Amino acid sequence: MSGNLRRPRRYNRRLQRVLCISALFSIRHCDESRRFYERKRAEGKRHIQASPRPGPPPRQRPLGPPPRRTGL
16 A cells, blocks of 8 residues: 555645645735735744635624614
C-alpha cells in the first residue's frame, strides 16, 4: 500500500483547494486582503495562517424571536 493512510477524513480536499485558490486570488487583487496578509506575515505568521479566510455570512437580523409590533 502507498499513500497516507492516516489522513483525516473531516475535510474535502477539492473544497480546501478551491478555498486556497480563492484566498490567493484575494491577496493578489484586493488591497484590504493584501494589507491583512502582509500585517500577519510581519507578525511572524506562516503563509497559511496569514491567508485571509472567508468569514461567516452576514446575519440579516439578530437571532431570537422576531420583534413585537406595538401601537397599531
